[in-house]
Every structure is written in C-alpha cells, then in structure tokens.
Amino acid sequence: MTDLSKLEGELLAEIAGAADLGQLDAVRVGAIGKKGRISELMSKLGSLPAEERKAFGQSVNTLKGKVSDALDARKAVLDRAALEARLATERADVTLPVRAGSLLSGRIHPVSQVFDECVEIFADLGFEVAEGPDIETDDLNFDALNIPAEHPARQEHDTFYFAPKADGSRLLLRTHTSPVQIRTMRSQKPPIRIIAPGRVYRSDSDQTHTPMFHQIEGLVIDETTHMGHLKWVLEEFAKAFFEVDEVRMRFRASHFPFTEPSMEVDIDAAAIGKPGQWLEILGCGMVHPNVLRNCGLDPEKYQGFAFGMGLDRITMLKYGIPDLRAFFSADLRWLRHYGFSVLDVPTLGGGLSG
Ligand code: PHE
Numbered sequence: 001m002t003d004l005s006k007l008e009g010e011l012l013a014e015i016a017g018a019a020d021l022g023q024l025d026a027v028r029v030g031a032i033g034k035k036g037r038i039s040e041l042m043s044k045l046g047s048l049p050a051e052e053r054k055a056f057g058q059s060v061n062t063l064k065g066k067v068s069d070a071l072d073a074r075k076a077v078l079d080r081a082a083l084e085a086r087l088a089t090e091r092a093d094v095t096l097p098v099r100a101g102s103l104l105s106g107r108i109h110p111v112s113q114v115f116d117e118c119v120e121i122f123a124d125l126g127f128e129v130a131e132g133p134d135i136e137t138d139d140l141n142f143d144a145l146n147i148p149a150e151h152p153a154r155q156e157h158d159t160f161y162f163a164p165k166a167d168g169s170r171l172l173l174r175t176h177t178s179p180v181q182i183r184t185m186r187s188q189k190p191p192i193r194i195i196a197p198g199r200v201y202r203s204d205s206d207q208t209h210t211p212m213f214h215q216i217e218g219l220v221i222d223e224t225t226h227m228g229h230l231k232w233v234l235e236e237f238a239k240a241f242f243e244v245d246e247v248r249m250r251f252r253a254s255h256f257p258f259t260e261p262s263m264e265v266d267i268d269a270a271a272i273g274k275p276g277q278w279l280e281i282l283g284c285g286m287v288h289p290n291v292l293r294n295c296g297l298d299p300e301k302y303q304g305f306a307f308g309m310g311l312d313r314i315t316m317l318k319y320g321i322p323d324l325r326a327f328f329s330a331d332l333r334w335l336r337h338y339g340f341s342v343l344d345v346p347t348l349g350g351g352l353s354g
Pocket of ligand 1: 283285307308
C-alpha cells in the first residue's frame with residue numbers, strides 16, 4: 001500500500017510537471033500505457049494470494065482512476081495554452097494597410113486594364129463575354145462572314161496561314177474577333193448580347209501596327225434591334241470609358257462584307273482633352289443577312305448590329321500612350337510607368353481608372 005501511495009505521489013508530480021503535450025503523453029505512456037507502471041501492477045495481480053487480490057486490485061484501479069483524471073485535467077490546461085500560443089502567432093490585424101511588397105510592385109498591363117474596364121461597362125449594359133480561339137478556320141474567319149475567297153478584303157487582311165492540310169483546307173491566325181460572332185450565332189439562340197475581347201493577328205508592322213493586337217467585338221441579335229440602339233450603345237460606352245459626360249461621335253459610311261450598312265466611328269478628341277481632332281476607334285454596322293443565313297438564322301425574323309473596336313488604340317487614346325510597339329516590348333520601365341496597381345480593380349461605382 002505504501003508503494004501505491006508513493007507511486008501516486010510520483011505520477012501526480014510528473015503530470016503536474018509536464019510542460020507541454022509531448023511530455024504529458026510520455027508520462028501517460030509511462031503510467032497507464034501497455035507497459036506502464038500501473039499496467040504492470042495489474043499484471044502482477046495473478047501472482048498474489050487469493051485473499052489479497054481483491055483489495056489490491058481495487059487500490060490499483062483507484063490509483064489508475066486518479067492518474068487518468070489528473071492526465072485529462074493537465075491535458076485540458078496544456079491544450080488551451082497551445083491554442084493560445086498559436087492564436088498569438090497567427091494574429092492578423094485586418095485593419096492594417098497592405099504592406100508594400102510584391103503585390104504592390106507588380107503592375108497590370110494597360111491593355112489588361114482596358115480589357116477589364118470594357119467588360120465592366122458592357123456587363124452593366126447586359127452583355128456577356130464570349131471567347132473564341134486564336135487559331136481559326138477559313139470558314140469562320142472569312143466565308144461565314146460573307147467574305148468569299150475572291151473578295152479583296154481577304155487579301156487586305158494580310159493573313160498568317162498555317163501549312164495546308166491534306167484536304168487542302170488551312171488554318172489561320174484570326175485576323176479579327178468577328179469569327180466569334182459566327183461561333184456565338186451558331187451555338188446560341190437569340191436574343192444575343194455579347195462582347196468578345198481577344199488577340200488578333202495580321203502580317204503588318206510599323207509604328208502604329210503590330211503583327212498581334214487586340215480587338216473587342218460586340219454583337220446584338222434579336223427581332224427588333226436597329227441602328228438607333230447601335231448608336232446609343234456606342235455612345236454610352238464612350239462616355240463611360242473616357243469617364244466624361246459628353247462624347248461627340250461621328251458615324252462615317254464605310255464597307256465591311258459582314259455588315260450592311262457599315263460605318264466607321266470617330267470620336268471627338270475633346271473627350272481626351274484634345275479638341276478639334278477626330279479619331280477613329282471602331283468599325284460597325286447592321287449584321288448582313290447573308291451572315292445571319294450562314295448561321296441558320298432567318299433574316300426576315302432576326303436582325304442586329306455588330307462592332308469591332310481596337311483595344312490597343314482606345315488604350316493609347318485614354319491613357320496618352322504614344323507608341324503601340326512599346327505595348328509588346330516587355331520593358332519593365334514602361335510597365336512601371338503606364339501599368340496599374342493590382343489593387344485598383346476597375347468598377348463603375350468606384351471609378352474605372354482608379
Ligand atoms: N472586323 C472588322 C475589322 O477587323 C471590324 C468590324 C466588326 C466591323 C464588326 C463591323 C462589324 O476591321
């Protein structure tokens with residue numbers, strides 16, 4: 001019996017002295033684990049004379065109960081201490097300003113910024129964003145858009161072709177975002193309201209032309225859409241984009257095989273602080289009946305408009321960037337100067353350009 005109370009004193013002292021959960025577990029294993037000191041006492045039970053067995057068994061059980069309780073109590077204390085220590089190291093003050101680090105030294109490219117601004121404006125007008133691949137077929141880039149093989153526009157596009165396949169067909173790098181019109185009309189039922197921003201390619205290179213540039217296509221198809229709607233949408237866009245109350249626009253008659261009538265649109269550069277100059281920003285028109293037919297839509301029932309705008313061009317205009325080629329020269333100094341902070345997400349409510 002004295003042995004037992006001595007053992008109890010020792011074990012309780014060990015438990016109280018365990019400084020962390022690891023030490024406490026070692027004490028537990030040493031006491032009530034399979035080969036622990038209390039477990040060993042139990043295994044001796046069989047070798048005792050029958051009359052001592054019961055009393056000894058009870059005492060060992062009582063000891064085991066006390067030690068287990070003490071282990072549990074100490075564990076609860078150590079658990080809480082461990083949690084508090086963790087909370088202290090992981091504490092984050094969400095009210096602190098962002099630390100100047102990689103997040104702030106990175107820059108959003110002006111074209112990406114303008115891309116996001118356009119999506120924001122057109123989404124507010126009820127447009128969805130559609131996408132198409134950069135590598136297209138002759139059919140989607142030209143034929144379905146009412147540009148047959150012998151059409152001069154086909155040569156004018158300075159197309160990058162891939163090597164012809166065995167059947168004579170060839171893939172190409174899309175020369176405009178207009179094939180997304182066809183993809184959309186062939187896969188969606190009207191009413192259709194989409195914009196399609198993306199890369200386009202033409203074999204052309206000088207101060208104002210790069211072999212790859214960006215366009216944003218717009219397409220609206222339903223039963224009642226007319227040119228008044230086209231004009232309104234473009235005016236609303238221009239006002240929101242240039243962040244001014246008034247933008248004067250000029251619609252000039254033009255020609256595209258996939259629209260009839262067709263127009264080119266200029267804006268009065270007063271919107272960007274340069275009055276007295278007209279700047280061309282896009283081509284547009286009412287979707288040609290042949291294009292509707294090529295997509296399985298009945299031109300007697302459906303009509304609508306399309307436009308194609310140069311994203312790089314409107315970026316240069318809005319942000320006063322002089323040389324198009326610098327957009328694609330991956331010059332960090334240029335990006336630091338003209339780029340946007342990752343944290344300035346364009347929104348209509350909060351301001352597009354921050
Ligand atoms: N795809 C034409 C271009 O690249 C622009 C355009 C799009 C014109 C839609 C009319 C309608 O020049």
